[in-house]
Amino acid sequence: xxxxxxxxxxxxxxxxxxxxxxxxxxxxxxxxxxxxxxxxxxxxxxxxxxxxxxxxxxxxxxxxxxxxxxxxxxxxxxxxxxxxxxxxxxxxxxxxxxxxxxxxxxxxxxxxxxx
Amino acid sequence: xxxxxxxxxxxxxxxxxxxxxxxxxxxxxxxxxxxxxxxxxxxxxxxxxxxxxxxxxxxxxxxxxxxxxxxxxxxxxxxxxxxxxxxxxxxxxxxxxxxxxxxxxxxxxxx
Numbered sequence: 001x002x003x004x005x006x007x008x009x010x011x012x013x014x015x016x017x018x019x020x021x022x023x024x025x026x027x028x029x030x031x032x033x034x035x036x037x038x039x040x041x042x043x044x045x046x047x048x049x050x051x052x053x054x055x056x057x058x059x060x061x062x063x064x065x066x067x068x069x070x071x072x073x074x075x076x077x078x079x080x081x082x083x084x085x086x087x088x089x090x091x092x093x094x095x096x097x098x099x100x101x102x103x104x105x106x107x108x109x110x111x112x113x114x115x
Numbered sequence: 116x117x118x119x120x121x122x123x124x125x126x127x128x129x130x131x132x133x134x135x136x137x138x139x140x141x142x143x144x145x146x147x148x149x150x151x152x153x154x155x156x157x158x159x160x161x162x163x164x165x166x167x168x169x170x171x172x173x174x175x176x177x178x179x180x181x182x183x184x185x186x187x188x189x190x191x192x193x194x195x196x197x198x199x200x201x202x203x204x205x206x207x208x209x210x211x212x213x214x215x216x217x218x219x220x221x222x223x224x225x226x
Contacts, residue, residue: 004158033213035214042219043159043204043216044216048213056213092158092159108157
């Protein structure tokens with residue numbers, strides 16, 4: 001049973017560019033959450049998708065947007081990249097957002113470097 | 116808002132030493148508390164959890180007790196191994212709100 005997978009593993013972009021990160025949830029899971037983990041910091045919640053809609057959102061600007069597909073996979077898009085967007089982006093999947101959020105399974109992350 | 120404060124690392128211990136990583140929290144209500152572990156090159160894994168005061172979470176020899184009176188959830192292990200080397204995150208969640216993490220504590224165990 002595959003766990004949460006993310007692609008790509010690493011990515012280098014230039015300031016002002018746009019980037020798309022992808023996540024496939026654990027088999028059977030229908031909810032996807034995205035977190036940003038800056039170097040030396042704990043993960044910070046970006047948003048959560050359920051039934052192809054954004055259900056909750058953290059304190060991130062509109063440059064950060066997402067999408068969930070009918071197969072429950074998800075994309076995170078970041079526009080007009082800033083140097084400060086350099087971080088590890090983690091995807092987590094879970095069943096039913098009505099359940100306690102701690103039942104989340106995390107992927108290995110995508111390391112984004114903005115130059 | 117809610118927040119989690121962890122002791123700063125890195126923490127370096129010899130194999131079989133006793134481990135304590137301190138964690139305190141601030142929350143408006145009665146959160147659930149968690150410890151996650153991140154091994155090199157991997158995602159976060161839930162290590163243990165506690166959902167109410169005086170609950171003790173335990174897993175793989177690690178333990179943490181939910182102390183409401185001191186707003187703490189310290190992680191302990193009686194005898195660490197080299198394989199325990201990782202970054203440990205304390206986190207909380209209140210009534211299905213997103214997880215709030217501490218900054219993490221890097222543990223290095225040397226043989």
